[in-house]
Amino acid sequence: MYTASKAALATLVLALVATAAVRAQGVNGSISATATVQSPITVTGAQNLGFGNVFPGVAKTVAYSDATNSGQFSVTGQASTPVTYSFSLPTNLTSSGNNLPIGSWTGYLNTTNSTSGGSAITPSATPAGGTLSASGALYLFVGATVTPPVNLPAGSYTGTVTLTVSY
Amino acid sequence: MKRTGLSLALLCGAAPLAGQGVVIAPHAVFIDARTRSGAVLLYNPNADPAEVVISFFFGYPATDSAGSIVVRTVEHPDATSPSAASWIQAFPRRLTVPPLERQTIRLLASPPPGLADGEYWARLVISAKGGQLPVTGVADTAKLKVGLTLEVRTIIGVFYRKGAVHTGVTLSGLRTAVVGDSLAVWARLTQQGNAAYIGSAHAALLDSTGKTLAELKAPIGVYYAMEPRWALPIGALAPGRYRLRLDLSTGREDLAPELVLPSPPVRDSVEVRVP
Numbered sequence: 001m002y003t004a005s006k007a008a009l010a011t012l013v014l015a016l017v018a019t020a021a022v023r024a025q026g027v028n029g030s031i032s033a034t035a036t037v038q039s040p041i042t043v044t045g046a047q048n049l050g051f052g053n054v055f056p057g058v059a060k061t062v063a064y065s066d067a068t069n070s071g072q073f074s075v076t077g078q079a080s081t082p083v084t085y086s087f088s089l090p091t092n093l094t095s096s097g098n099n100l101p102i103g104s105w106t107g108y109l110n111t112t113n114s115t116s117g118g119s120a121i122t123p124s125a126t127p128a129g130g131t132l133s134a135s136g137a138l139y140l141f142v143g144a145t146v147t148p149p150v151n152l153p154a155g156s157y158t159g160t161v162t163l164t165v166s167y
Numbered sequence: 168m169k170r171t172g173l174s175l176a177l178l179c180g181a182a183p184l185a186g187q188g189v190v191i192a193p194h195a196v197f198i199d200a201r202t203r204s205g206a207v208l209l210y211n212p213n214a215d216p217a218e219v220v221i222s223f224f225f226g227y228p229a230t231d232s233a234g235s236i237v238v239r240t241v242e243h244p245d246a247t248s249p250s251a252a253s254w255i256q257a258f259p260r261r262l263t264v265p266p267l268e269r270q271t272i273r274l275l276a277s278p279p280p281g282l283a284d285g286e287y288w289a290r291l292v293i294s295a296k297g298g299q300l301p302v303t304g305v306a307d308t309a310k311l312k313v314g315l316t317l318e319v320r321t322i323i324g325v326f327y328r329k330g331a332v333h334t335g336v337t338l339s340g341l342r343t344a345v346v347g348d349s350l351a352v353w354a355r356l357t358q359q360g361n362a363a364y365i366g367s368a369h370a371a372l373l374d375s376t377g378k379t380l381a382e383l384k385a386p387i388g389v390y391y392a393m394e395p396r397w398a399l400p401i402g403a404l405a406p407g408r409y410r411l412r413l414d415l416s417t418g419r420e421d422l423a424p425e426l427v428l429p430s431p432p433v434r435d436s437v438e439v440r441v442p
Binding site for chain 1: 187188189190191192194195210212213228231233235236237238290294295296297310311312313314315316317318319320321322323324383384385386387395420421422
């Protein structure tokens with residue numbers, strides 16, 4: 001018997017393919033309906049990695065354990081499913097053609113939304129393996145250090161951190 | 168009257184989330200040669216529009232030297248590879264999913280003439296990026312404001328089946344080792360037939376009376392050969408002799424039964440000694 005997984009329910013997402021056949025039968029009516037629950041996968045960038053204000057010549061680090069400013073991803077899917085993850089990380093943040101170096105990436109992998117009880121990781125482009133929890137969840141946290149040169153022009157410096165999850 | 172429709176239940180009326188990414192269903196797409204088409208549903212649960220880009224490549228799950236599952240990518244598959252990456256297309260390939268709305272991606276297969284019976288694979292890449300979040304900072308006091316946005320890429324399997332397809336798996340080299348408070352389990356799995364073995368692995372640690380002390384159930388896909396490693400949490404196990412049993416079956420809770428190719432269950436066991 002095909003049953004909905006707890007993971008699917010936990011995501012609060014149900015994709016229903018419903019077919020209903022309705023036939024008039026005098027004054028009475030009957031409806032038959034079938035539904036197929038499809039287990040989804042969701043990879044979410046839950047919180048951007050934010051450094052806020054920085055100053056030329058003064059490096060600034062955001063730790064992966066910084067609940068407010070660390071980059072946070074979540075993965076939900078079928079319970080106990082092995083997944084592969086990798087990161088694409090910038091080496092510079094840019095603003096109008098100017099570069100702000102970023103590096104010393106740190107990370108953390110956990111089956112709960114916490115930076116304790118899991119494993120420290122080194123975010124990189126090399127694929128690594130993880131396993132969704134018994135409730136079908138996996139969380140990744142990232143931190144980094146920006147090193148503004150003393151002569152860096154003022155501006156808003158931005159970049160993108162990409163997480164790839166293979167299911 | 169017959170009516171067929173797609174709906175996303177439970178999300179109707181849900182408050183948008185502060186995140187970036189889309190919900191993807193199903194997590195594996197099976198295309199039959201008779202219809203040559205499939206669909207993937209995307210839902211954006213967030214407050215910002217999601218920019219989505221769709222692409223394909225050929226690859227399949229394998230294991231690394233530690234037994235972790237990795238996706239082996241083949242950039243230039245040869246003619247003998249069961250790759251469908253070059254002849255399955257997605258429509259649309261670029262789209263924007265508004266907040267709390269859904270979009271359907273259609274997959275259409277155009278296989279080469281004379282394609283032999285069997286199963287052909289591709290990996291579907293769904294790249295999703297939310298709106299640019301504002302760079303935080305106090306404009307009148309800060310010279311530099313810095314922020315990074317997050318992008319997510321989700322890769323799922325696509326399976327194209329033509330004609331008679333069958334699968335199976337062999338299990339060999341079952342071994343274990345106590346590592347901390349876990350029992351590490353390794354086995355060599357080799358796919359049989361002309362389709363991937365999609366199923367579940369069930370590992371159970373039994374005492375001398377046959378009582379289950381620890382167990383683990385995990386989905387598994389065997390495309391060629393692999394040596395996965397599982398870890399059973401066993402806690403503080405008393406010294407003695409135990410038995411580890413590993414069962415492989417094609418039962419999957421997350422896939423409709425008609426999509427899973429049946430195959431007889433496979434089982435092996437090995438003694439575990441805890442000093």
